[in-house]
């Protein structure tokens with residue numbers, strides 16, 4: 001179903017907008033649409049009006065055919081030929097206790113943005129919220145591999161991309177930047193080269209079996 005939702009989004013994408021950004025948003029939206037519970041905009045880290053604007057700009061066919069009163073997740077599943085049994089029971093998502101953390105991450109990203117652009121702000125919010133997950137960041141976002149993530153960071157936040165000269169895992173790298181900015185030192189070793197945790201920060205971010213089809217759930 002994740003692939004079907006991705007296909008529905010991309011088949012109605014706005015050809016005037018960059019394919020790479022449409023693909024990134026479609027992957028993230030289709031991934032979050034698979035969660036049993038929770039508002040999709042909250043899962044993405046976007047306000048409802050931001051997600052509506054994103055749909056209008058990148059996926060206008062979906063935006064035009066959907067009633068604003070309808071749950072986005074229910075709509076996406078039905079548009080893709082499936083059914084989705086919402087388990088939210090009308091409850092609103094609780095505000096995350098980690099809002100301050102995501103705010104710091106968004107600021108870190110936007111301080112290094114390539115240009116002032118709403119799409120870049122949406123990408124920053126989605127990346128920052130993805131950092132709250134437990135897996136590699138590219139997995140928590142629903143991307144197909146680490147390169148997808150590196151590409152979007154390079155396009156929207158080139159200052160951060162080129163600063164990661166050691167190819168540190170992105171989630172680790174973002175938090176390391178926040179620690180450095182706050183002059184907080186959590187590392188036990190004097191340098192990465194002699195650190196016992198080197199593999200945790202710089203090891204490969206592969207995940208065998210993880211791809212768009214395997215992630216359909």
Ligand code: SF4
Nearest residue numbers: 187191192195198201
């Ligand atoms: S490898 Fe060790 S020293 Fe380097 S950032 Fe990671 S924890 Fe800190």
